[in-house]
Amino acid sequence: MDLQGFIHMGGYAQYVWPAYGLTALILVWNWWAARRSEAEALTAAQRRNELARERSS
């Protein structure tokens, strides 16, 4: 398949590409949100540990 025909998608380009683009967007969002959720929880846990250490010393 040539590149132009591929991009054209048999006349369905305006539907196929937004559908795939949106899928990529949702997958990237999940990736970012899940990593951020874990990282935030870790930072908060570390802060709590430091506070506890300060209090006990």
Next chain:
Amino acid sequence: MSWTWFHKLASPPHAYRILGSLAPWFGWASLALILLATWWGLVKAPADYQQGDGFRILYVHAPSAWMSMFAYVVMAIAAGVGLIWRIKLAHAAAAACAPIGASFTFLALATGSIWGKPMWGTWWVWDARLTSELLLLFLYLGYMALRASFDDPQRADRASAVLALVGVINVPIIHYSVDWWTTLHQPASVTKFDKPSIQLAMLIPLFIMIAGFQLYFGWAVSRRLRGEILRRERNANWLREAS
């Protein structure tokens, strides 16, 4: 039978470590499968004799619709286990599933809408399949809103678990809606007990994409569940060593 393996698995520090070592495997395998399926579905698979290249939306629509229901069932089972056996980790797992499932439900609705326009001539129709899938999105959002409305995590766990369990009734309704009612949405062509009515050359990339999405879900749940464990295990000693 010894239950020690179960108690060990359900112990937060153990689960935290296991999830941490599983996640990269899930992540890289899902990336490889999703890229392979995207190439296969967009380039290698033959065009449909009726829908031409428009049918290629199938490779993102059907897997996201599948994941929207799969994630809900996992969430409901986890919530049920948490409710019956009072396992905190199970409630945490249910909470981790919700935003991922909601995003896949949104994706299924949006890609379906984009597909519907050229094939049905409309973005949306209130038929049983589409309506019950929209209800699924509201169930996810309701579950998350309910969790967020409690300050006490234990009460949030219990209340949201009841909602998750009641809502699971909607999953078979979504699945069988195309058989029970007259819908504009086509009936099942893959998940039939006899032969699937779709060509193998078109089916292979679909299965690869579904496998990729499953692994991706595994990755995202692992990451979010680790976060949930950290948030809940406020004063545990093991946290001091882990963080």
